[in-house]
Amino acid sequence: MKTIFTEPQINLTIQRLAHQVLENHPGLEDTVIIGMQPRGIYLSDKIVGELSRQILPGKLNYGKLDITFYRDDVRKQLHVPNKTDINFSIENKQVVLIDDVLYTGRTIRAALDALLDFGRPAKVELCVLIDRRFSRQLPIQPDYAGKVIDALITQKVIVQWKEKDPLTQVIITE
């Protein structure tokens, strides 16, 4: 087990990601933020916390999306669903999807399918804390990446949050 990202570094990166999102979406006009269940919402909660310091509160549309029912491996492995909470329309909105790690791209593929059931967005962007490049199985790339890493297929990259784990950090395990 090796720590590759510590809490102070993660906090700085989250601030950067929030500012990059704001740079591309001034005032977050017509923009919605969607965190991916179950592990992406810790990151999206923090990015939304940063964003709401920059813009008027109440202007921010923030939802949570669970993609369990859209997975391509439903019959091979049972996944227990989490709560989806999107109580606004995403029709013609700019959507920023937030997840912790981008690996094969299959989760994001499912998320794109799921999003269409809530309306037709004008644009979808992807924001991740960790981008495991060279391990993609689908043509999906992030628009905002906290840290790009090269890890072997046999390794696991885990983002831990002190809300549920002992420490906030990113680790690689064999």
Place this chain on the structure above:
Amino acid sequence: MKLSTNHLLGIKDLTPQDIRLILDTAQQFKEVLQRPVKKVPSLRDVTVVNLFFENSTRTRISFELAEKRLSADVLNFTSSASSVSKGETMLDTVNNILSMKVDMVVLRHSASGAPHFLAKHISAAIINAGDGINEHPTQALLDALSMEEALGGSLNGKKIAIIGDIMHSRVALSNIYLLTKLGAEVTVAGPPTLIPKYISEAFGVKVSYNIKETLQWCDIANVLRIQLERQNQPLFSSLREYNLAYGISRKLLESLGKKVVIMHPGPINRGVELDSDVADGHESIILQQVENGVAVRMAVLYLLANRES
């Protein structure tokens, strides 16, 4: 996490953890049913046959809708319009259907134990949609979901009355299994001829023959239909007399001085077990039960479609 069973034959076989998993999954499907597009692709590659050897409106439509909302391919079979009327046995019928590559079977049959028999002979997942006077598990699950919503939380320690034709009701048996597994206190009430002997010793439920006292005691009354089609001898003198002694009227509810939630699995015999102004009154959650039925059946289909070994 997965169910401890490959079929849903009855609540009897489920653990409290299984019940919790089904109800929690159903909550997530309720949210799906509120979306602009009320459909998910989970069971895209699954074919389900609805085998109904007995009449049904709610259960059949509810299962069919649940299957379609999960993107499964659906076949409907009604015995009256099939070769069963030419003398084909149930097992032959099912094997013929399964040889056309069907993955799951939803079965309703007037013989108790029909789905259990089928489970011994075929490999497809079976969901019992009501077998004779034995069990109707998805009804009990949707009842439990509706009860939790009505009481705002766990059923542990809550007082639930099941009123009416306990003897012939598969809903009663499934409800008793489920509610006691979730820790609720259960009283069954009705005329002595419609309550099986020794039910209290067998299932740990209380028995009462007095409707008013039972209503006074309970938080929720699940009122059952008098199943005239399953009674081959008169067990009470007339429907009118049943209504006077055991039916629930507005006047009776108002004399209690407390609120009791009224449930009924349908179809209602209006003016027999429930008066119309009670069935349509503000205490009644009968239509919420129907709404929850689709979500609960989606959860059961979703959890059983998985073939992880």
